[in-house]
Amino acid sequence: MTEVVLAIVLGALYALGTFLVLRRDVVRVVWGVTIISQATNVYLVTMGGIHGSIPIVSHGGGGHHAVTDPLVQALVLTAIVIGFGTTALALVLTYRLYQEHGTLDLQELATTEDSQ
Amino acid sequence: MQPDSAILLAVLAIPFIGAALAPLVHRVLGERTAYYAATIAALCSGLLISQYGRWGTVTVEWIPALDVSLVLYLDGLAFLIGLLASGIGVLVFIYSGGYMHGEPGQAKYYTTLLVFMGSMLGVALVVDLLSLFVFWELTSVASFLLIGHYQRADRSLYAARKAMFITVTGGLFMLIGFLLLGHVSSFVLDGTTFTLIGTEQSLIGIPGQVTHAEAIRHALIEKGLFVPAIGLIAIGAATKSAQIPFHIWLPDAMEAPTPVSAFLHSATMVKAGVYLIGRFRPLFVPEHVFAAEVWTWLFVGLGLATMTIAAMLAVSATDIKELLAYSTASHLGLIVAGFGFAETVGAETGAFHILNHAAFKATLFLVAGIIAHEAGTRSIDALGGLRHDMPIVAAITAVASLSMAGIPPFNGFYSKELLFDAAWETAHHFGGLAWLLPVVAVFGSIFTFLYSIRFLWLFFGDRPTELGEIHRPPVAMLLPAGVLAIVVLVLSLGAAPIAHDFVNPIVKSSLIAPAEGYHFSAHLPHSLKPPVLMSVVTIVGGIATYPFYDRLHHGIRRLRSVALLAPNQYYDRAITGIAHVSDVVPRYVQTDLMRTYAAVVMSAVSAFALGGYLLGGTGTDLTEAVTGVNLALPITIILAVAVIGALAVDRAPSHIVGVLTLSILGFTVAVFYVLASAPDLALTQLVIETLVLVLFLLVLDRLPAFYGELRRRRAVLDGVIAAAVGLTVTITVLVTTAADPSDGIAHYFVEKAPVPTEHGTLITDAGGGNNIVNVILVDFRALDTMGEISVVAMAALAILTLIGMRNRGERA
Numbered sequence: 001m002t003e004v005v006l007a008i009v010l011g012a013l014y015a016l017g018t019f020l021v022l023r024r025d026v027v028r029v030v031w032g033v034t035i036i037s038q039a040t041n042v043y044l045v046t047m048g049g050i051h052g053s054i055p056i057v058s059h060g061g062g063g064h065h066a067v068t069d070p071l072v073q074a075l076v077l078t079a080i081v082i083g084f085g086t087t088a089l090a091l092v093l094t095y096r097l098y099q100e101h102g103t104l105d106l107q108e109l110a111t112t113e114d115s116q
Numbered sequence: 117m118q119p120d121s122a123i124l125l126a127v128l129a130i131p132f133i134g135a136a137l138a139p140l141v142h143r144v145l146g147e148r149t150a151y152y153a154a155t156i157a158a159l160c161s162g163l164l165i166s167q168y169g170r171w172g173t174v175t176v177e178w179i180p181a182l183d184v185s186l187v188l189y190l191d192g193l194a195f196l197i198g199l200l201a202s203g204i205g206v207l208v209f210i211y212s213g214g215y216m217h218g219e220p221g222q223a224k225y226y227t228t229l230l231v232f233m234g235s236m237l238g239v240a241l242v243v244d245l246l247s248l249f250v251f252w253e254l255t256s257v258a259s260f261l262l263i264g265h266y267q268r269a270d271r272s273l274y275a276a277r278k279a280m281f282i283t284v285t286g287g288l289f290m291l292i293g294f295l296l297l298g299h300v301s302s303f304v305l306d307g308t309t310f311t312l313i314g315t316e317q318s319l320i321g322i323p324g325q326v327t328h329a330e331a332i333r334h335a336l337i338e339k340g341l342f343v344p345a346i347g348l349i350a351i352g353a354a355t356k357s358a359q360i361p362f363h364i365w366l367p368d369a370m371e372a373p374t375p376v377s378a379f380l381h382s383a384t385m386v387k388a389g390v391y392l393i394g395r396f397r398p399l400f401v402p403e404h405v406f407a408a409e410v411w412t413w414l415f416v417g418l419g420l421a422t423m424t425i426a427a428m429l430a431v432s433a434t435d436i437k438e439l440l441a442y443s444t445a446s447h448l449g450l451i452v453a454g455f456g457f458a459e460t461v462g463a464e465t466g467a468f469h470i471l472n473h474a475a476f477k478a479t480l481f482l483v484a485g486i487i488a489h490e491a492g493t494r495s496i497d498a499l500g501g502l503r504h505d506m507p508i509v510a511a512i513t514a515v516a517s518l519s520m521a522g523i524p525p526f527n528g529f530y531s532k533e534l535l536f537d538a539a540w541e542t543a544h545h546f547g548g549l550a551w552l553l554p555v556v557a558v559f560g561s562i563f564t565f566l567y568s569i570r571f572l573w574l575f576f577g578d579r580p581t582e583l584g585e586i587h588r589p590p591v592a593m594l595l596p597a598g599v600l601a602i603v604v605l606v607l608s609l610g611a612a613p614i615a616h617d618f619v620n621p622i623v624k625s626s627l628i629a630p631a632e633g634y635h636f637s638a639h640l641p642h643s644l645k646p647p648v649l650m651s652v653v654t655i656v657g658g659i660a661t662y663p664f665y666d667r668l669h670h671g672i673r674r675l676r677s678v679a680l681l682a683p684n685q686y687y688d689r690a691i692t693g694i695a696h697v698s699d700v701v702p703r704y705v706q707t708d709l710m711r712t713y714a715a716v717v718m719s720a721v722s723a724f725a726l727g728g729y730l731l732g733g734t735g736t737d738l739t740e741a742v743t744g745v746n747l748a749l750p751i752t753i754i755l756a757v758a759v760i761g762a763l764a765v766d767r768a769p770s771h772i773v774g775v776l777t778l779s780i781l782g783f784t785v786a787v788f789y790v791l792a793s794a795p796d797l798a799l800t801q802l803v804i805e806t807l808v809l810v811l812f813l814l815v816l817d818r819l820p821a822f823y824g825e826l827r828r829r830r831a832v833l834d835g836v837i838a839a840a841v842g843l844t845v846t847i848t849v850l851v852t853t854a855a856d857p858s859d860g861i862a863h864y865f866v867e868k869a870p871v872p873t874e875h876g877t878l879i880t881d882a883g884g885g886n887n888i889v890n891v892i893l894v895d896f897r898a899l900d901t902m903g904e905i906s907v908v909a910m911a912a913l914a915i916l917t918l919i920g921m922r923n924r925g926e927r928a
Contacts, residue, residue, distance in 0.1 A: 002850050002853045002854045003747065003849060003850075003853045004747075004850070005747045005751075005752055005755065006747070006755070006849060006853070007845075007846045007847075007849035007850045007853070008846060009755040009756075009758065009759055010845050010846065010849050011842035011843060011844075011845045011846030011849070012759045012762070012842060013758065013759065013762050014838075014841050014842050014844075014845040015838040015839055015841055015842030015843075015845075016759075016762040016763060016765070016766050016838070016842075017762070018714075018718055018834075018837060018838040018841045018842070019766055019834055019835065019838040020765065020766060021710075021714045021718075022711050022714060022715060022834040022837065022838070023711075023834075024711070027771055027774070027816070027819065028774070029710060031765055031774055031775075031778055034778060034808070035762050035765065035778070035781065038781060038782065038785050039845075041785070041797075042785060042788060043845070043849065045789065045792055045794060045797065046792075046849065046853065047852060047853070048862070050751075050791075050792035050793065050794075052793055053793055054793045054794075054795055055793070055794075055866070055887070055888040055889055056795075056886050056887045056888065057866070057869075057870050057886055057888065067793075067866060067888070068792070068793045068794065069862040070862060070865050070866065070869070070888035070889045070892055071861055071862050071865055071892060072862075073794050073796060073797055073889045074889050074892040074893050074897060076794075076797055077796055077797055077800050077889065077893065078893070078900060078901065078904045080797065080800050080801055080804055081800065081804065081904055081908060082904055082907050082908070083804070084804045084807060084808060084908070085907050085908040085910075085911035085912075086911065087808055087811070088808075088811055088911055088912075088915060089911045089914055089915060091811055091812065091815045092815070092914075092915045092918050092919065093918065094815065094819070095815050095818055095819065096918050096919075098818070098819055098820070104819065104820065106709060106710050106711065107709065109708075110707065110708035110709045
């Protein structure tokens with residue numbers, strides 16, 4: 001069954017994220033990447049199906065036909081944590097960038113590099 | 117009798133092993149590495165000679181599963197080229213021992229020369245076209261390194277790059293030709309083959325047993341690939357063998373040390389092109405014809421033009437090595453023209469002249485090296501009367517240059533006579549314009565005569581007074597030249613028996629099916645046939661013109677200075693143009709702006725994905741999709757909030773507002789996970805989102821508030837890119853969720869993760885937990901989880917380092 005609402009929402013999130021990635025302000029680029037990775041996680045969960053029940057079963061299994069895809073959830077769980085790692089690194093890089101160059105404007109950074 | 121596969125493989129492998137060890141050997145032996153290399157070359161030629169007469173194919177299975185095997189084929193022509201590579205190799209290595217005395221970079225020099233020798237043996241012995249191509253390009257690479265031996269000199273860098281650029285580009289054209297042949301072979305044989313000759317399923321077949329050549333030719337013509345295939349292979353051969361207009365790299369290549377010029381640029385590597393033509397001749401030239409389609413006129417025209425023009429350029433040369441370089445191109449032209457003629461005598465010309473030219477030209481190069489080494493100059497005008505100082509060298513030169521001039525009874529005469537014969541016969545058959553062929557052949561040969569005598573004259577006439585003291589050459593340099601001169605003498609005096617026994621199989625390699633009882637023979641003429649008259653005209657014409665040598669010399673030099681006629685000008689302009697393009701392109705591609713890269717990558721991904729759907733179809737009916745909205749209201753509302761949150765991030769007037777609205781998005785995604793039956797994700801998301809919020813706030817405290825207002829034009833452009841990305845994602849989600857794959861993997865985990873009923877509490881074959889997601893993370897895919905933790909640890913380390921570096925005052 002196609003997920004029309006999710007398709008539109010994911011499209012909108014990706015579009016908004018992409019728009020931010022194309023900005024001059026480094027902080028905004030980081031936001032853009034964050035939004036895109038959030039959207040990607042939702043995307044993956046959608047792929048696993050969202051209409052089943054919680055993938056927690058009692059002793060001896062059973063009733064497993066109804067649960068949502070646990071493998072996708074496991075992958076996304078990993079992705080969330082790694083996303084945190086990359087966001088943290090990106091933020092510290094941003095901080096250092098500002099310390100070194102006194103600006104967060106990518107345009108300005110590119111032109112000063114040329115003039116060196 | 118078949119050749120011994122172990123021995124042939126050893127011939128191929130020994131030079132490469134020797135090359136790998138050469139740098140180590142150089143540490144121990146120093147300059148005597150020359151003799152180590154000579155030993156290796158001697159070993160190779162010895163092994164090769166042991167296989168003489170055992171013509172046949174050796175197939176070495178390489179990757180049997182993929183049907184890839186190394187096919188080695190030994191016949192007269194392969195043996196000759198292999199013998200030149202290893203035999204002249206021995207002499208050149210010994211000579212290098214004297215010539216390279218005190219020169220820099222000897223370990224590199226000997227290593228590269230050995231690699232070259234191995235590659236050249238590969239070109240000679242391998243008949244699988246793709247392997248042949250690899251060895252072919254390896255010789256170009258080795259040549260590049262050797263021409264650029266003096267790395268600090270601009271001229272040698274220019275020369276090395278030129279040679280590499282021209283020969284490697286030509287090789288790529290040749291590769292396309294090979295691929296065409298392989299493609300066509302699948303219509304004639306069982307499946308595609310790149311084996312040229314020697315097996316049941318090869319393009320030519322097994323000489324005397326199976327012939328596919330005619331069927332392949334017909335298939336090529338049918339597919340319209342006949343002319344392209346010959347043309348592409350001809351470009352490869354012409355660039356390698358320095359045919360007009362690709363000859364320009366050869367004179368510059370004389371920047372290499374002289375032993376390299378003697379070895380690569382006269383005796384062996386430049387022979388690879390003519391070898392290829394001789395090798396392919398049976399495929400394209402049918403028996404009993406006077407002219408093979410395309411083949412004859414292409415190669416005869418190319419060969420005779422090169423022979424004549426390069427001979428004239430040699431007359432205009434001012435440097436002895438330049439003279440020899442042009443002369444080499446000229447003689448290669450003679451060989452190309454020979455192989456071009458469709459009659460048997462054409463193959464005889466090509467095969468015999470490869471041997472003769474290698475002998476006398478390598479000798480002359482070694483002589484040129486001796487002159488440069490001992491007299492300290494290579495300028496023709498500055499040299500003269502050298503016979504007083506170097507009588508032995510003078511004798512050696514006399515033998516070799518008279519042979520080059522084509523004067524009987526020296527060996528060069530025999531092969532030139534065969535060329536005259538071929539040209540005359542073809543002209544006689546076709547009449548009309550074809551009579552130009554013998555005329556051009558004689559005209560070119562007169563110039564050959566002239567420059568040969570001019571080179572010999574370095575040893576006669578008056579000794580210029582400004583020429584300083586000339587030393588006797590060392591034995592290591594004199595000996596190889598002497599040995600080669602003796603080879604020339606033997607070839608000259610024993611021409612008849614050598615032609616009968618040794619050259620005969622070489623000629624037959626280039627014939628598709630020699631006539632019954634055919635046997636190659638060469639002897640001094642005893643009646644005045646047309647070719648003999650042509651030789652007489654050549655020699656008499658040469659003697660008559662020699663007094664005007666200087667005028668010719670200056671006349672041709674004036675002609676050369678006309679820009680339109682100089683291929684070098686075109687080459688230089690092309691290179692400058694390419695360099696200019698390289699300067700301009702990065703300005704647009706490498707803007708140092710993250711924006712450019714992201715925009716290009718994202719639009720490209722969208723374009724490819726959408727294009728793929730457009731071309732390949734999506735496999736589902738998307739109009740149907742729109743009708744089926746089946747999402748519960750709470751999820752829809754939450755998702756709407758998420759989008760509003762993201763929109764607010766885009767429009768945030770300050771960093772703080774942006775971070776807070778970003779959190780709205782994050783927390784609504786957590787709620788979405790709850791509603792989508794993914795409680796573990798929701799928990800993780802809540803924790804991480806809180807941490808990210810704190811982190812952002814900590815960092816933002818140190819950053820400026822906000823700047824960079826939105827420019828309208830840019831915003832519109834970015835909006836288009838963003839919309840394209842969004843549209844792509846929407847469509848992919850629709851397409852993927854419309855499909856309904858069987859949940860094989862998920863099913864497995866749901867079955868295996870919990871404790872099975874029959875086990876009680878003890879488990880070995882199951883995950884042993886109720887929360888399947890957790891079981892997957894810590895049990896089934898525990899390594900992934902460990903990788904994840906390592907990533908976080910690495911990020912933490914990187915962050916610590918970044919901050920720590922600043923505190924220690926280092927600049928990143």
